[in-house]
Amino acid sequence: MCGIVGYVGRSEAAPILLDGLRRLEYRGYDSAGIAIVNGDRIETRKCAGRIANLGSLMAENPPAGHFGISHTRWATHGKPTDQNAHPHFDATGKLALVHNGVIENYQALKDQLIRDGDKNFSSDTDTEVLAHLIGKLYEDSATTDTRPDGSAPANGGAPSYSKKARLVDAVRAALRQVIGTYGIALVHRDIPDFIVGARRGSPLVLGVGKNENFLASDVSAIVAHTRDAVYLNDFDVVAVERDRFEISSVAGEAGSYELRKVEFGDTDIKKGDYPHFMLKEIFEQSGSVRDALRGRLSHEECTAKLGGLNMSAAQLRDVGRVVLTGCGTALHAAMVGEYLIEALAQIPTEVEYASEFRHRNSPMTRDTLVFAISQSGETADTLGALRESKRKGYRTLGICNNVASTIARESDGGVYMHAGPEIGVAATKSFTSQVTILTAIGLLLGRMRHLSPAQGTGIIETLEALPGQIDQVLKLSDQTKAIAKKYASVNGMLFFGRQFNFPVALEAALKMKEITYLFAEGHPSAELKHGIIALVRSDLPSVFIAPDDAVFSKNVNNIEQVRARKGPVIAVTSGEGVGKLKKIADDVIEIPVAPECVTPILSVIPLQLLAYHLAVELGLDVDKPRNLAKSVTVE
Ligand code: F6R
Numbered sequence: 012m013c014g015i016v017g018y019v020g021r022s023e024a025a026p027i028l029l030d031g032l033r034r035l036e037y038r039g040y041d042s043a044g045i046a047i048v049n050g051d052r053i054e055t056r057k058c059a060g061r062i063a064n065l066g067s068l069m070a071e072n073p074p075a076g077h078f079g080i081s082h083t084r085w086a087t088h089g090k091p092t093d094q095n096a097h098p099h100f101d102a103t104g105k106l107a108l109v110h111n112g113v114i115e116n117y118q119a120l121k122d123q124l125i126r127d128g129d130k131n132f133s134s135d136t137d138t139e140v141l142a143h144l145i146g147k148l149y150e151d152s153a154t155t156d157t158r159p160d161g162s163a164p165a166n167g168g169a170p171s172y173s174k175k176a177r178l179v180d181a182v183r184a185a186l187r188q189v190i191g192t193y194g195i196a197l198v199h200r201d202i203p204d205f206i207v208g209a210r211r212g213s214p215l216v217l218g219v220g221k222n223e224n225f226l227a228s229d230v231s232a233i234v235a236h237t238r239d240a241v242y243l244n245d246f247d248v249v250a251v252e253r254d255r256f257e258i259s260s261v262a263g264e265a266g267s268y269e270l271r272k273v274e275f276g277d278t279d280i281k282k283g284d285y286p287h288f289m290l291k292e293i294f295e296q297s298g299s300v301r302d303a304l305r306g307r308l309s310h311e312e313c314t315a316k317l318g319g320l321n322m323s324a325a326q327l328r329d330v331g332r333v334v335l336t337g338c339g340t341a342l343h344a345a346m347v348g349e350y351l352i353e354a355l356a357q358i359p360t361e362v363e364y365a366s367e368f369r370h371r372n373s374p375m376t377r378d379t380l381v382f383a384i385s386q387s388g389e390t391a392d393t394l395g396a397l398r399e400s401k402r403k404g405y406r407t408l409g410i411c412n413n414v415a416s417t418i419a420r421e422s423d424g425g426v427y428m429h430a431g432p433e434i435g436v437a438a439t440k441s442f443t444s445q446v447t448i449l450t451a452i453g454l455l456l457g458r459m460r461h462l463s464p465a466q467g468t469g470i471i472e473t474l475e476a477l478p479g480q481i482d483q484v485l486k487l488s489d490q491t492k493a494i495a496k497k498y499a500s501v502n503g504m505l506f507f508g509r510q511f512n513f514p515v516a517l518e519a520a521l522k523m524k525e526i527t528y529l530f531a532e533g534h535p536s537a538e539l540k541h542g543i544i545a546l547v548r549s550d551l552p553s554v555f556i557a558p559d560d561a562v563f564s565k566n567v568n569n570i571e572q573v574r575a576r577k578g579p580v581i582a583v584t585s586g587e588g589v590g591k592l593k594k595i596a597d598d599v600i601e602i603p604v605a606p607e608c609v610t611p612i613l614s615v616i617p618l619q620l621l622a623y624h625l626a627v628e629l630g631l632d633v634d635k636p637r638n639l640a641k642s643v644t645v646e
Contacts, residue, residue, distance in 0.1 A: 043064070045065065108142040210247055296440050320425065355450075552581055558614060
């Protein structure tokens with residue numbers, strides 16, 4: 012949700028910033044901009060639309076300079092216009108700022124600035140208000156020789172109270188007035204080779220190079236230049252120069268930091284031979300599921316080993332209730348998790364929309380274990396839910412992909428997905444990794460209770476067979492492409508499944524909506540007759556996820572109900588279901604036979620492919636769907 016890149020070093024800043032923005036484009040793509048300080052002027056280019064537009068603008072008139080900031084936007088306040096694109100400037104035009112987040116009290120701050128005589132606003136954004144506030148505090152401190160909070164600087168305002176220190180103080184003083192979230196980076200025309208960054212609620216990473224340093228919303232923007240990173244914490248303020256940086260807090264205290272090595276490299280964030288990231292990530296799933304399990308299954312003890320949970324055997328045995336929370340695709344994985352944990356461990360499990368959970372007073376038992384599930388580890392609602400359950404004293408664990416993300420750092424423990432970067436805006440491999448990990452958690456909790464060693468071994472073998480079965484499912488790509496072509500002119504699609512595969516119906520419908528913009532809904536198959544059947548007609552296909560399992564015959568009944576009303580049917584099935592459904596469905600997609608608890612991992616993949624191929628057939632931008640952004644760091 013908005014991407015920020017900053018650079019200070021000896022190289023030309025423009026290509027580094029533009030390349031970084033391209034890698035962050037998944038975070039927002041309705042406008043983009045850049046500000047580079049070149050001697051005594053700030054060169055700015057910004058425009059509505061994709062980063063390609065900004066690239067053309069910069070190619071026509073390349074900005075020069077060795078330090079600067081840049082931004083790709085997902086609009087919150089103000090339409091995606093040239094004017095509202097970041098960077099924004101203070102009233103003097105000397106300070107440029109980029110921002111990811113929401114300044115909730117921007118109107119009150121703006122009113123005060125206007126009362127103080129500032130009439131120079133040129134956009135509708137909350138960000139511009141922050142730029143003006145910091146600029147005003149900086150300018151005021153120059154004329155009064157006091158710190159922006161009114162106190163005298165340590166040296167009594169002598170010349171050594173440098174512009175750099177004054178700017179950092181101004182940033183701190185402004186942020187103390189802000190209600191809301193921010194990841195920011197700013198430069199000042201009069202302060203060479205100097206960038207200030209700060210974060211609260213929106214991610215910001217410092218990339219540490221040799222004679223050059225970087226700021227970015229996500230390491231993927233800078234991994235081509237350095238793999239040494241400092242993940243900033245909330246309320247950190249960082250002053251960045253070419254060969255040094257200093258971290259302090261908004262309150263003015265000296266900060267500490269940990270330098271970490273980024274796990275992945277530049278090639279991991281490239282499309283390679285694939286036309287889209289989404290297709291690449293769909294095809295990575297046998298590897299990502301294998302990586303989710305690597306070192307986590309013990310044949311000897313017939314269970315899963317998840318040391319990152321930081322829980323003793325006794326603590327695991329005492330878990331009396333599980334809450335799984337997340338948003339979007341992660342929530343759908345959580346719904347599969349509910350079936351899994353209840354089936355394998357017989358622990359009452361509930362799924363909560365993070366956005367609802369965080370604001371309601373859900374009754375919880377003392378022995379409740381909360382899992383916050385998030386690919387990015389930065390989703391504002393999931394983070395809010397995590398903080399609320401931690402505040403109430405519940406043990407709260409994370410299932411995240413992004414190492415050192417805020418959710419991963421703030422939880423009491425957890426399990427990393429190790430799925431590698433997911434760049435396509437529509438989540439694919441993160442879903443199957445999340446479900447895989449939830450199966451391992453079900454196995455672990457089950458083996459603390461009634462699951463026998465033989466049953467544990469059975470589940471381990473099932474999990475170990477998955478990567479090979481996923482490779483088989485990926486061979487269905489051409490078939491799903493043909494089905495996509497056949498239904499390219501439909502106006503919508505319905506998705507149905509039962510038990511473990513009901514959440515797959517929801518996830519498949521979400522994929523279809525996100526990237527094809529078709530109306531799509533997912534439901535438990537049996538709900539059909541309670542109302543949805545009114546929608547059935549000859550130009551609205553119904554997709555049934557009906558593997559050959561305990562509820563297969565029930566699904567067949569529902570398929571017949573659709574057929575009787577001339578609704579086309581696409582069925583995803585397995586084993587003996589194939590022959591049976593070929594007689595009644597229009598199209599049958601065959602997945603391998605597997606125990607029902609892992610079928611969601613196999614059944615979702617052809618439906619990811621179906622949505623993908625249909626979107627391509629419709630000529631849509633698969634990796635950057637309309638209005639969406641990955642990593643939703645606003646509420
Ligand atoms: C769907 C999608 C979103 C995310 C949701 C949560 O394709 O990408 O629904 O699943 O925004 O994101 P994370 O998992 O990063 O918390």
